[in-house]
Amino acid sequence: MSLPASSDKDLWVSWDDYNRAIERLALMVHESGWKFDQVLCLARGGLRPGDIFSRIFDVPLAILSTSSYREETGTKRGELDIGKFITMTRGTLGGKVLLLDDLVDSGVTLEKVQHHLKTNFPAVTEVKSAVIWCKACSSIRPDFYLDYLESNPWIHQPFEEYDGLRAHQLHAWLKKGEHKDEVK
Numbered sequence: 001m002s003l004p005a006s007s008d009k010d011l012w013v014s015w016d017d018y019n020r021a022i023e024r025l026a027l028m029v030h031e032s033g034w035k036f037d038q039v040l041c042l043a044r045g046g047l048r049p050g051d052i053f054s055r056i057f058d059v060p061l062a063i064l065s066t067s068s069y070r071e072e073t074g075t076k077r078g079e080l081d082i083g084k085f086i087t088m089t090r091g092t093l094g095g096k097v098l099l100l101d102d103l104v105d106s107g108v109t110l111e112k113v114q115h116h117l118k119t120n121f122p123a124v125t126e127v128k129s130a131v132i133w134c135k136a137c138s139s140i141r142p143d144f145y146l147d148y149l150e151s152n153p154w155i156h157q158p159f160e161e162y163d164g165l166r167a168h169q170l171h172a173w174l175k176k177g178e179h180k181d182e183v184k
Contacts, residue, residue, distance in 0.1 A: 003156075006153070007153070008151035008153060009151070009153050009154065010153050010154050010156060011133075011149065011153040011155045011156065012156045013155060013156060013157050013158060014158060015158040018048075018132075018157060018158050021132045021146055022049045022052050022053075022132065023052070023056075024146055025049070025130060025131075025132055025144065025146045026052065026053055026057070028130075028144055028146065029053075029130055029144050030057075032144065034096075035096065036057070036059065036095075036096040036097060036098040036126075036128070037059060037060075037094070037096045038059055038061075038062055038088075038094075038096075038097050038098070039053045039054050039057070039059055039060070039061050039062065039097075039098050039100055040063075040064055040086065040093065040097050040098070040099050040100065041053075041061065041062070041063055041064070041100045041101070042064055042065075042099070042100070042101040042109065042113065043063050043064065043065045043066065043083075044067070045101055045102035045103065045157075046100045046101040046102055047063070048102075048159075049100050049101070049102060049130075049132065050063065050100050053098065053100055060088060060089065060091070061089075062086050062087065062088045062093055063086065063087040063088075064082070064083055064086050064087075064113065065081075065082075065083035066080065066081065066082050066109050066113065067080070067081045068081070068108070068109060080109055080112060082113060082116055086121075092121075092123060093117075093121050093123065093124055094121070094124055094125070095123070095124070095126075096125060096126045096127075096128075097117070097124050097127050097128075098127075098128055098129075098130055099113065099114065099117070099127055099128070099129040099130070100130050100131070101129075101130075102131060102133070102157065103132060103133040103134070103135065103155060104129075104133070104134050104135065104138045104140065104141075104142055104145070105135050105137070105138060106137065106138060106139065107138035107139035107140035108139070110129055110131075110138075110140050110142065111139065111140050114127060114129070128143040128144065129142040129144070130142055130143065130144035130145070131144075131145050131146075132145070132146045132147065133145065133146065133147050133149055134148050134149065135149045135152045136148070136149060136150045136151070136152055
């Protein structure tokens with residue numbers, strides 16, 4: 001499927017571009033020489049990058065749910081909610097932590113989560129942050145970011161196609177996909 005052309009207002013990202021961006025960000029972090037003990041990804045946008053980083057760097061993955069883009073199928077920012085607990089398979093969050101998300105927009109989430117970690121997790125000795133996209137309008141700059149977006153475009157990520165899809169629509173959705181495969 002061909003994507004619309006990107007502009008100052010809209011950045012369109014394919015699955016291939018998205019996956020390569022995560023890999024390039026991982027390389028950037030690796031080449032910095034900074035070693036971390038755990039990846040803490042911010043769900044939902046940081047889940048895919050967090051999973052890939054955890055595998056590539058062979059470190060445990062922790063997940064913290066945050067949400068501010070819930071209204072109008074994920075396109076309108078509301079109040080920031082931060083989950084009460086961090087999900088991990090064993091142990092507790094500690095040592096050097098890479099805080100990972102897909103993007104930094106206003107900077108509010110990154111700032112509040114960093115404060116949350118300092119306040120509630122004394123075993124964490126150092127936190128650095130990484131994102132794929134850093135918008136110029138952000139009040140904070142992550143330690144690592146792949147692309148700096150001066151014009152603050154809306155980023156159309158490939159998984160957004162699921163924001164408006166509901167379970168009762170899956171049959172028609174899958175049929176539509178089969179038709180696209182036949183056209184190729």
